[in-house]
Amino acid sequence: MNMNITMKKKILILLFSVHLLLIFFQAFWTTVDMYFDIHYNKKIDIPILNVFRQNNFTEPYYLISGINTGYGFYGIKTATEKYLRCTCYDSSDKILNQDRYFNLKTSNGISRLESFASYLANYISATQRLSELESLNANQLKALNYRKDYMNKLFKWQGKEFAKSIPGCTSYKIELITIVPKNETQNKTRIICYSRKFLLSTIV
Amino acid sequence: MKFEKDGSEKKFLIFFRLMVSIIALIEIASLAGDLSLLFSDNSTIVPQDLMYLQSGYFKYLYPFYQFLDSYNLTNYFYSYAIFLYILSLLFLLVGLFTRYSAFIALILQLIIFKSFSPFNYGYDFFLTMSLFYCLVFPVGNYYSLDKKIFKGKAKTNLRYRKVLQIHLSTVYFFSGIAKGLDSGWWNGDSLWRALASVDNSFYHMPSFILVIIGVGTVLIEFSYPFLVYKKVTRKYILTSIIIMHLSIAVMLDLYAFSTIMIMWNIAAFGNLDSFSQKKYIDVKTV
Numbered sequence: 001m002n003m004n005i006t007m008k009k010k011i012l013i014l015l016f017s018v019h020l021l022l023i024f025f026q027a028f029w030t031t032v033d034m035y036f037d038i039h040y041n042k043k044i045d046i047p048i049l050n051v052f053r054q055n056n057f058t059e060p061y062y063l064i065s066g067i068n069t070g071y072g073f074y075g076i077k078t079a080t081e082k083y084l085r086c087t088c089y090d091s092s093d094k095i096l097n098q099d100r101y102f103n104l105k106t107s108n109g110i111s112r113l114e115s116f117a118s119y120l121a122n123y124i125s126a127t128q129r130l131s132e133l134e135s136l137n138a139n140q141l142k143a144l145n146y147r148k149d150y151m152n153k154l155f156k157w158q159g160k161e162f163a164k165s166i167p168g169c170t171s172y173k174i175e176l177i178t179i180v181p182k183n184e185t186q187n188k189t190r191i192i193c194y195s196r197k198f199l200l201s202t203i204v
Numbered sequence: 205m206k207f208e209k210d211g212s213e214k215k216f217l218i219f220f221r222l223m224v225s226i227i228a229l230i231e232i233a234s235l236a237g238d239l240s241l242l243f244s245d246n247s248t249i250v251p252q253d254l255m256y257l258q259s260g261y262f263k264y265l266y267p268f269y270q271f272l273d274s275y276n277l278t279n280y281f282y283s284y285a286i287f288l289y290i291l292s293l294l295f296l297l298v299g300l301f302t303r304y305s306a307f308i309a310l311i312l313q314l315i316i317f318k319s320f321s322p323f324n325y326g327y328d329f330f331l332t333m334s335l336f337y338c339l340v341f342p343v344g345n346y347y348s349l350d351k352k353i354f355k356g357k358a359k360t361n362l363r364y365r366k367v368l369q370i371h372l373s374t375v376y377f378f379s380g381i382a383k384g385l386d387s388g389w390w391n392g393d394s395l396w397r398a399l400a401s402v403d404n405s406f407y408h409m410p411s412f413i414l415v416i417i418g419v420g421t422v423l424i425e426f427s428y429p430f431l432v433y434k435k436v437t438r439k440y441i442l443t444s445i446i447i448m449h450l451s452i453a454v455m456l457d458l459y460a461f462s463t464i465m466i467m468w469n470i471a472a473f474g475n476l477d478s479f480s481q482k483k484y485i486d487v488k489t490v
Contacts, residue, residue: 009361016367023371025277034398035385051426059260064314066332068260071375073326075382078394081401102241102249109238111457112323119322123258150258157250181393185418 023053023067028068038077041129080179082117082193086159088169096169102162120176121193123151156198163200173197214346215476216365221343223467225297225333228309231327232290233461242320245282252319259321261314268315284417285316296338299348306338327461334464337368368472373429380426389418399455406455424448432473442473 062068088097127147163172176194210407295305388394392414399407431437453462
């Protein structure tokens with residue numbers, strides 16, 4: 001009986017040690033990866049360490065335990081606030097309504113919308129970097145077209161439900177806006193990262 | 205790493221289970237008014253499958269939703285998933301079928317929240333980790349209905365609190381390193397970037413204050429694992445980190461994230477003695 005307990009304890013200690021090792025590794029890897037990606041625009045590859053990385057074998061465990069994340073909150077190259085804005089127009093292009101919240105009402109929902117805006121900004125940036133490569137092979141070209149199409153669909157759908165709820169709206173414009181420092185006195189200004197107008201009737 | 209028990213396991217396990225379920229319940233309640241825009245069959249802001257298409261969860265969620273579709277169960281799933289999630293959290297709270305409840309809550313949390321993964325943030329990952337720990341730690345051993353109904357002998361042979369302590373130390377250490385590697389955190393620029401908003405003016409403070417807070421944040425996070433293990437410095441570093449999270453809650457509106465981080469800090473390193481003795485009734489003694 002005591003031997004069983006000791007054995008169970010040893011197994012648990014082993015499992016928790018591996019779990020903590022994966023957390024340490026994931027935290028280390030994401031920090032180094034992000035640093036090289038931002039400062040040197042390249043991905044590092046150390047084959048021996050790939051065993052611990054999120055791969056086909058380790059991925060289910062990473063996902064179910066929630067440790068598939070880095071911890072560099074607002075760390076390297078801190079991003080500024082991003083937000084989406086929808087402007088609704090009537091048939092004569094007159095502005096009917098402008099909104100940032102897309103019918104979301106709770107503070108929790110609105111905070112999450114900000115995460116979505118950051119996600120879109122990162123996606124646009126990664127797509128931009130892909131398109132700026134000097135030469136693209138067939139797979140990269142396919143990926144680039146796919147990413148552009150996906151981005152377009154996300155923006156198109158993003159405003160659709162809101163625009164539909166505005167009487168007389170025939171078209172709408174979606175903008176992704178970010179805040180950047182204006183000068184040394186730290187005033188802010190806004191930059192539109194993405195802007196596209198859609199006809200409400202063409203949504204498919 | 206020493207996992208030998210040190211007498212704090214019981215209080216830790218009770219505190220952790222109660223707080224994780226309470227925080228998760230409050231968070232889902234706070235999202236109730238908007239949930240249909242994020243998780244529903246046909247009224248989401250962006251179609252549901254587009255939301256998880258590019259996430260690492262696609263290869264698990266897509267077959268799952270395909271399976272539901274093939275048996276016409278999609279509507280039922282969307283109707284009952286949230287209810288089941290809340291029910292499993294309530295079961296976890298009272299400690300009824302604790303391990304099964306934790307497992308169901310974990311799976312449903314992953315399915316529900318990862319179905320709108322671009323709308324996820326740090327809180328969601330920490331909740332997944334918390335529910336995972338509720339699954340693998342014997343959190344139902346004390347002060348639970350399981351204990352009252354099944355009357356098993358509670359055995360806690362391991363210092364589970366140590367796992368959370370090392371995890372949390374790793375989190376802050378690497379968060380401190382990541383910030384320290386960015387010059388912006390040493391000159392106030394990154395803090396300004398983090399705070400600047402169209403909705404408030406917290407960012408509008410003298411440059412030297414931004415520098416002090418920025419450098420302070422780097423030092424607090426980086427030194428956390430070194431100072432929190434020393435009894436002399438523990439209360440100072442814990443107080444600093446809790447103040448930091450309270451500021452994040454107020455200035456960045458990240459209430460759920462800050463709450464769960466403060467809870468982790470208290471669970472891992474806080475003095476839980478005041479929570480025991482008179483405040484809770486050990487079912488074993490009832």
